[in-house]
Structure formats: C-alpha cells, structure tokens
Amino acid sequence: MRIEHLFIKRTKELPSDATTSGHKLALKGGYVHQTGAGLYTYSSLGLSLLLNIEKVIREELSKLNCQEILMPMVSPATFWKETGRFDTVDILLKFKTRAGADAVLNPTHEEIISDYVRSTLQSYKQLPFCLYQIQTKYRDELRARAGLIRTREFMMKDAYSFHTDWESLNEFYDKMLEVYKVIYKRLGLNNVVDILAPTGDMGGKVSHEFQMITDIGEDTIYICEGCDYRANKEVLTDKDADDILICPKCGKKLQKLRGVEVGNIFQLGDKYTSAMNVSYMDEEGKKQTPIMGCYGIGVSRTLACLLEQSEDESKAVFNMTVAPYKVHIISIGEDEKVQGLANDLYEELNSAGIPAIIDTTGDRVGSKFANADLIGAPIRAIISPKNLEKNVFEMKYSGLSTEYESEISTSNIFNKIKAIIKNEIITD
C-alpha cells in the first residue's frame, strides 16, 4: 500500500466521549469511523487487524478439529421461544418481518446451532464434535457506551461442542481453555488471565472468563495473593464486593482488580439440547440427549484491547502476527537514488507477499514518522541521503533504532527484514 492511497479518516479533534487511549488511537489513526451509537465502520486498517485476529483463531481451532460453519444472523423467533429465552434476554432484537413473522437478530446462537444439530445428528459415533462461526452479532443495548469495547454490533467467534457425557465435555473444555491461552499469546494480547465466572443467563455448570487486566476494565475480578485462585466478583455472590475478601481455596487475601472480558467459555450441559429435543442413538440403539459446551471470543473487542495496550493515543504497537503492515518504508528527501531504493524494496516485499506500506510523499519527516506511529508496523525501514552516503541502512524494530553497516542495497535490507519476520511470527 502506498500511504497516499490509504483511505482513512484521521480525526484531529477527538470527541469528548473518547476517554481511553485505545478509543482515541482508533479514531486518531483512522482504524474506525463511528456510523451510529455503538455502530462502527472499520477502515482497511481496522479490518486488516480484525482479519489477522480471525486467522489466528481459525488456525488454533482447527488444531482441535473444530469445523467452521455459518449460521444466519436473522432467524425465526420460534427457536428462542422453545428455550424460553425469547422473553428473558433483554438485548435480543425482536422484529416483525414484512411477511408478518416474528423474527430476531441473534446475539448468540445456542438455539440456532441446536436446531442444526437436531436435524443432523444421528449416532453416538458422530460425537464429540465442535462447530464454530465468526460472525457479526447485534446486542440491542439500551444505552450504547463510548468506544470499541462494548458496541451494539460486533464481531464474535462462537463455538459449540457436543458430547455424550461430562467426561468428554470436561476433557474438551480443558483443551479449549488451553487453546484460548495460545490464541491470546499469539495475538500479543498481554495480561490476560482465565478466571472462574458465573454461568448467568447461559445456564450450565462451569464457566471461565478470559479477562484482560487493565485500568479501563469494567469487570471486577479477584485474584488470590497466596494460591492461583481467580474469580469474577459475581462468583463470590454473598460477599460485599468492597470488602477485603478471603480466598475460598487457601484463606489468603484476595486482590481486587478490574478487567475487560475478551473471552468466555461455558459447560452448558443439557439446558439447550433438552429444551430443543436434540438427540442421538447410543450403542444400544437408545435415544439419548447430548450435552453441550459453548466458547466465545469477542473478536472486535480483542481488537479494541490490542489498541488499548498501545503506548498512547499516538503510537500503535502490534506484534508481527496482528500488525496490518509488517514493514513501513520511509524515504527522506527527493533524491532519485533514495526513492528508487525505497520503491525497489517495496516491490520486493510485495512480491514476497509481505504486507508493506511505503511513504515516498513530499510530507515533512516529522509528519511521516507520526503517521508511521499511528499505523504501528513492527519494522520501520528508513532510507535517507545521509544513510546512502554512509552506505548504511537504518531500521527501527520494536522501538529500537539501529544502523547496520552492511552495504546498502535492496537485497540486504530485504534479507534482514525476512529474517526478523521469520523470527518474530508466533506460531504457537
């Protein structure tokens, strides 16, 4: 991408409701544009982050043999009436179609997947299995909050597993919990912990949340200073949250923190499969009800959290895996040799399929660097007449500036970049 072609909105005057550094960076850097209350348009820069997050999720879920499917956003209301959630889930958007039918815009898909599975599952031999989708969801929130953390419309990965018994569900649940850790690690989302969570509206027995520990979190969580006990405030229901709490496991003091929930997994049991008559034939030809787990990751919220952990509202920091561009080439001055070298390097990166952005514009150097800060490519290659004269090239990587004394040439720079990328992509 040539920077002059990148169509993004750079918001200079930030709205007063943009209070966190991530929200400010999202607007200042043109990652998103606000289309309505709780409704955002993702620019190519923002979408690229989203797609890179999705790619990691797909890769990791495929290791557990999860199969990606796609269910409709809109569905008949009947399914939600079968489980009774039509009347209990307040953020469910209900509407009448022009044909007069009751319909909903699904904020989650337990009912829809149960309908699919009851029409498809026949034998115990098919169990266990896990299906997932990556899809836009809508929550009809009464009040939209500012920023990208809790939007009305958002991108979600929702997975659903089906099992003959609790032992199988437990085993799969534990594996998924480990996969979630790998996903956040690969995305470079730091300070994420898994904690015991309430099952709430979803029902079921066991639940864990993945919480990013941050100053801007809206959830209260407790972490034991003695053992590894970690829980959401709601799990410790009969306690006054403002008191100093004691760990139910070891009796030591609990540390109170606030978090942002980036994932949530549940052992649902038969709540949905029973209500919706999902069944299979067991080894003896007897009809049985499978049990179920569900596993969510807020994809657009994860994006928001990645922006929150950037240095400040003017400086995006992404790892090699999620960065929209891996390399940012900046040429300084009008010198033909400088421009030629920058363009050659850009072409070579393009040919190798390495996402790069190039700035050979006549903008001031300070402005070029400020733009590069907003885009957050992990590698910055600076080509200037001064460096050319000294026969060195300059590369910033992870914030460090280095001058390399090797002969300045496209292939030297290219090989150095390739080596860094190969070294830095976290594959598991």
Added chain:
Amino acid sequence: MRIEHLFIKRTKELPSDATTSGHKLALKGGYVHQTGAGLYTYSSLGLSLLLNIEKVIREELSKLNCQEILMPMVSPATFWKETGRFDTVDILLKFKTRAGADAVLNPTHEEIISDYVRSTLQSYKQLPFCLYQIQTKYRDELRARAGLIRTREFMMKDAYSFHTDWESLNEFYDKMLEVYKVIYKRLGLNNVVDILAPTGDMGGKVSHEFQMITDIGEDTIYICEGCDYRANKEVLTDKDADDILICPKCGKKLQKLRGVEVGNIFQLGDKYTSAMNVSYMDEEGKKQTPIMGCYGIGVSRTLACLLEQSEDESKAVFNMTVAPYKVHIISIGEDEKVQGLANDLYEELNSAGIPAIIDTTGDRVGSKFANADLIGAPIRAIISPKNLEKNVFEMKYSGLSTEYESEISTSNIFNKIKAIIKNEIITD
C-alpha cells in the same frame, strides 16, 4: 478432514420445493441446512466454498487497488432518509431499537459508504479510490423463494468507487467489468455474460448485469444473433417482451434467454453524493461533488450457481480453485498396507497445506464413491489391495480414471497430485 468427522446433514428425502439440481445437491450433499424461510446455515462444506469464492474476489479486487473495509449491518435510519430511499425501498427492514431509535438492517450500503466518505474525503488528491466489503445482507422479501438463488439473508461483495469526473469513472468501470470476467472464469462459473441492464432504483446512467445463462434463470435477457448486443428485458422497455425483438444496434433478430444475475455494476453519478453532501476540494480550492460507481457480486448466489452447474443432484463438480477439498482419498478394504498408504498420503497432503479428505471407513465401496461424488474433490486417489498387488495407483481426475504404472508409494502419488494442482489452479 477424516470423512467420519465431517459433520454434515445428508438429506435423503428432499423437500418438494427443491426442484433444481443445485438446490437438491445443496441439501443432499449437506452443504446447507434450512434454518427458516430464505434463511440457511452453511455447513463446513458449504462455508468452505463460500470462503474460496471470497478469496478469489479479494485477490482480483486488490489488483485494482480496492481497499476492503467493513460497515455495520445495522444503521440509524437517518442516512436512508437523507436520500429518500427510506420510503421507497420495499425490501428494507426497518425496526425500532429498544432505545426507541429508528434503525434499518442494510440490504445495500450506498448511504453508509457516503456517510463514511463525507467524513473522510478532503482533497481531489485522494480521488479516485474504491472501497469494498464482503458482508451478510438481508432483504425483507414478502415471499421467500425456494433454494439458494434468492434468499432473504445472503453474502454479498459490494464495492463503491469515487471519482472527480465521468472520464475517471468510465475508465474504472471498464476495468471492473474486465475484473468481473476474470473472477467468474477463475471460479469456474461458465456461461456468464455481461449485458446492458436497467439502472432502476439505484439511479445513475449506465449499468451492466452479469447473467449466468441457465434453464432455471428468472431473468429474461436478449442476445443479438448478429452483433454482440446483449441486454436485460427491462432495457427494451417499450417493446412487448414476448414479441420477436430486433437488435437496436444491427437490426438483426434478438434471441430470448433466461438468466440468473450473479453480479451487477452501476455508474451512479452524483445521486448519492449530492443527496448526502459528499464533497472534496479541487485544485483551485473549490468545493466539488465526487461521482460514484457501485459494483456488487452475490457471493452466496455464485455458490448456488456453482452447485447448479454440477452434473446432477448426486455429483458435484468444482474446479481446483473453489473445491472445498482438492483431493479425496479412498482406501478399499481392511488391508493394513492399504490403510497405511492412504493415511501417509493424507498426512503428507495436510503438511503441504493441500485440503484433503480421507475415507478409510468400513463403508461399502459404492457408498464411499457416492459420498465422494457429493463432495466433488477434483482429484480422487483410490488405494486398493488390487492396485497394491499390481504396484500401480489409481487416480480419477476431472472424471477420467487413470492407472499409473509408476511404483506405488506415498511420494509418487503426492508428487503427481502436486503437479496436477499446480497446473490446474487458475490464477488469472
């Protein structure tokens, strides 16, 4: 994928409204499950086709420097009121949010993109540019028709270009028209023609439809038997469609055909940009209104058309680019050496990133072949005790059965498969 893990619904008793071979194949092969009227769930098999189509679209649009973005599905009604389409587009789903606001579920995004562009565009230097998204859309149809051709919810690629003048729009429009031809060619969608189309509700000057000529088409189109004139029935408005029509270009007879629209492109002019006050500063610092083009591809409808052109309801035919699996490995019998060879080949294909499906189950041979017909992998590798004895391996490719006399070994089969795939993927 091991075939016993593939969670799909194989519908034996087809519903009476499944009348086309594509619709029947979609249900019989488990590509989709019907969730509601005009609402479908895509299994991993169906979704894989969809994602492969999307990949080709992304690759081709990137050659025109189009930038992928993502706009919200739900938006405030205000934008649609600005252009007046809130009251004129009958399939627009309107609803009130819980907070009491008028909102819509966007079936197309001219209004939303215009709002994004008016907030972002500043200078003539940024023009021309083209933004696109691949997104689920909803049309609130009064009556849902059967099958996958016209569903209420569907996947769409919608692109929008912005220009200073008609010359620039014309030039880009012509390039996009050529890119569309390349896309359908790469997807292996045959018998697609571009024809003159009415501008209709969208407004604007010039429009083309891409129509797949097929017996099941619902559009009437006319093709000149003398010159290359091709038009939608609605373009020839003052004529009685059932008459023999005369080509307005050369005077020869027009041939009447029915088609399925798989794409539609428009030169919109300033209809939306004027109504929504989109502007930029020209070279002299004067405020100007850009003009606009829009370019749609029905992604899920393209999938439906690919199924329609399969041999019949029991035999899917896909090219190497779109096929969910490139290779289908079938082992015959329980022989350990046979099973070992099949599994080794499967592992080798997996390691090379070549999507393969393996059937080492104890099912009858006829049933294994029937399943393979429904899945439609272009290459079928059959490993049997008979072949092992003769030291040959058997491979079906594009319907042809061949016995190769080279020594039977995983690496020999693997190399042959790699060579075929390399040869067959259409890259442009």
